[in-house]
Amino acid sequence: MQITFTYDRKQVIQALRYHFFTRPEIRILVILVNVFTIAAAVLLYFKKVNPLSFVFFSTIWMILMLVIWRLLPNSVYKKSQTFRDDFLMQFQEDEVTLETERGRQVWPWSRFSKFVETPYFFHLYFDSRSFFLIPKDAFSTITDQQEIRELIRRKIKH
Template identity: 50%
Template sequence: MTSTFFTYNKGKVIQALRYHFITRKEIKIMMILVNVFAIVAAALFFMKEVSAVSFLLSSFLWFALMISFWFLLPLIIYKKSDTFKDKFKATLGAENFSIENERGSRKWPWTAFTTSMESPHFFHLYFDTRSFFIIPKDAFKAEDLHEARKILSTKIRH
């Protein structure tokens, strides 16, 4: 069993949210398609097959999607969620994961999580493809971080 107290750092949370978005299959596919579309539009523009307005519109679409996934979406989610402003105690036990703060506590059996992922600053515990909980890795001491990885890898598939 491993317990830790933590708060969230805004910059690191926004980075974790970016990581979440760009690892989603549907967003990867959309980004690839938009990039291919932008490359084709540029090639057609340079071959004089499309007008400058068409090329500029496709470029604007590319910039708008990249800015929304990289800046707007993570910032909007961060601002909407009060969770990132609380102080928590997380416990990774043998049978369940529990979290508590000043307002209460909650336990989930490990089977409630469908998958987990490790990003540069967080452990992401997924309930489904859209719902997840993040635990800062810097909340753990070095020896506890290894234990947390071990618990997560044995209790939740990756």
């Protein structure tokens, strides 16, 4: 099967947010900051700490969310030329081929370590930090999308 696509900025930003929030270190950081912010709010309510503690943890929470939700995805998007290219992608039984005006890349299915499906994309992971996004709207029909989903599931064991 062959598809052509370009990336939609809003969808890519959302996919990058999903990726960052699934990272264990970011998830742990968010949980810890949330716990400390809630604890500061409860202790403030019972007048066990001064309001400055609550303001401090609330500010850290807001900065963390701003960085993860806005700054990090936008900076990755702006730095990567990949999201501005036009792609031709072919799915075969033994490999995936990707072509742009800058060149051609062939990946055997064994090159991918896992895949994740989100509302707009199939994320094909090479390792825990690098992945390739395949937009679902690149498929002309739902049937084509389902065929690729099944092919990916068969070829990438996770």
